[in-house]
Amino acid sequence: MTDDGRIKNDPYLLEVDGLDVTYHSQGRALAALQDVTITARPGEIIGIVGESGCGKSTLSAALLGLLPPNGEVTGGRALYQGRDLFTLGPEERRRLRGTEISMVFQDPLTSLNPTLTIGSQMLDVLRAHSPARADRAEARRRIVEMLERVGIPDPAARLRSYPHEFSGGQRQRIMIAMALLLEPALLIADEVTSALDVTLEAQILQLLCDLRDERGTTILFITHDLGVVAQICDRVVVMYAGRTVEEAEVTELFDRPLHPYTEALLASVPSRRRRGSELPTIPGRVPSLAELPEGCAFANRCAHAEPCCGEQRPRYVEVTGQRVRCHLYDPESGHANLRQPSAATTGRKEQP
Ligand code: ATP
Ligand code: SF4
DSSP states (O other): OOTTSOOTTOOOSEEEEEEEEEEEETTEEEEEEEEEEEEEOTTOEEEEEOOTTSSHHHHHHHHHTOOOTTEEEEEEEEEETTEEGGGSOHHHHHHHHHHTEEEEOSOHHHHSOTTSOHHHHHHHHHHHHOGGGOOHHHHHHHHHHHHHHTTOSSHHHHTTOOGGGSOHHHHHHHHHHHHHTTOOSEEEEESTTTTSOHHHHHHHHHHHHHHHHHHOOEEEEEESOHHHHHHHOSEEEEEETTEEEEEEEHHHHHHOOOSHHHHHHHHTSOOGGGTTSOOOOOOSOOOOGGGOOSSOTTGGGOTTOOHHHHHSOOOEEEETTEEEEOGGGOTTSOOTTOOOGGGOOOSOSSOO
């Protein structure tokens, strides 16, 4: 049982298993996602963390069926309430998007139509997905209630305002209100707070936590900000070069990171403990999709790399309740310095 009374063993709402996504570009097949594995239970907030280009947006686009024309799901499955999203027809997929699975993007200006009032855009959302709720007065009441819920002052009067008449933070909250209008069971939030100041960020994070608590919404919270992950997430999935490399409860990940990349990522986060000392950075760079190695994608930057790391792709193995994709923890890998889980306590005790 979790602290707030939810059952840890609830069936999964979402189960992404071995997902591969390929982009076709200039005659080449680029593996943007490889063997991505993520699970989410009802009411969980899952942080999906990684550097720019690691495939976070590709993952959400694949789940929503919104990959660009040159992108293709080439392997794996994504079970939503037991149904594989990738085998649904376009109409069923469209129906799920909005009614059960919603997404909030990081840039509300590109997602809102500048020529339509907020009220009419929100009404369109209700009408498109839920004709039963399209009674005008009832729809208006729901929209006003939702705008109020996300903290838009005087919402009834603001229905006739255009997107440019709101502040950046308000637009972000309007996007969240739109995503929630149809009470989705799963919300994918892609870098929703990265453009906001700290006060607005705190408000949005609180809103997401309230949502989870009040409605049991499951949230995939995509971010590069480990501080935010520490604040609101239950579990964290770390991605590197299109692969899931570690998954753990949030406290465990911060106390005891297993993957050398997660260790390095945590070490590079500023903290009070390290005030005045230079922050370590991760040497080298993420390999481009065109130059991904056969074996571990982190091998060119890893202090623990051995010949087996360059040759064999690491398996995603379970280590005392965490999952990690690294030969150091796989007795079958042949790595000479296998780590015992208890020895892997190089993490920080202090969360950012
Ligand atoms: P960011 O945090 O910067 O948004 P991200 O983690 O969301 O990055 P993606 O946008 O999913 O990463 O991109 C993953 C990889 O796929 C990157 O190497 C990117 O260059 C590549 N990529 C994305 N879209 C395409 C496309 N349409 N065609 C070819 N390659 C693409
Ligand atoms: Fe480092 Fe090898 Fe583990 Fe990759 S598999 S993270 S190179 S030790």
